[in-house]
Amino acid sequence: GLKVVTCPWRNPPNAVTQLMDMVSFRKDATPEMKDNYQGMVQTVWSGAEDFLDGFYGKKNDPSAGDKTPWNCFRTLYSKIKEVD
Numbered sequence: 001g002l003k004v005v006t007c008p009w010r011n012p013p014n015a016v017t018q019l020m021d022m023v024s025f026r027k028d029a030t031p032e033m034k035d036n037y038q039g040m041v042q043t044v045w046s047g048a049e050d051f052l053d054g055f056y057g058k059k060n061d062p063s064a065g066d067k068t069p070w071n072c073f074r075t076l077y078s079k080i081k082e083v084d
Contacts, residue, residue, distance in 0.1 A: 003036050007043045010067045012075035015040075019079055042073045 006022060008015030018040060025037045044051040046069075053059035054070035061068050 001036065003038050005038045005041045007041050008072050008076060009043045009045065010064070010069045010072045012066060012072045015072050015076040016079050019076060019083065023083055040076065042069065042076065044069045 006018035008018050022037055022040060026034055029037060050059065051069055054061065054068055055073065
């Protein structure tokens with residue numbers, strides 16, 4: 001009976017996999033379980049300003065490559081539009 005969300009943090013491929021899992025879980029769940037799959041939360045292990053600077057291109061993290069929270073969010077949001 002737990003309410004659950006997935007949190008991809010900074011891994012774009014995992015975010016897409018988790019999104020597709022959540023869609024599948026909701027689709028295949030029993031009526032009693034369906035509402036327990038709440039969705040996804042983009043976690044950020046920094047301040048909001050740091051995330052927003054990366055999201056709006058004011059900051060780069062060359063050592064992280066494409067594995068940044070802001071790239072993860074962009075990838076996830078783009079995929080959500082396709083699934084919706």
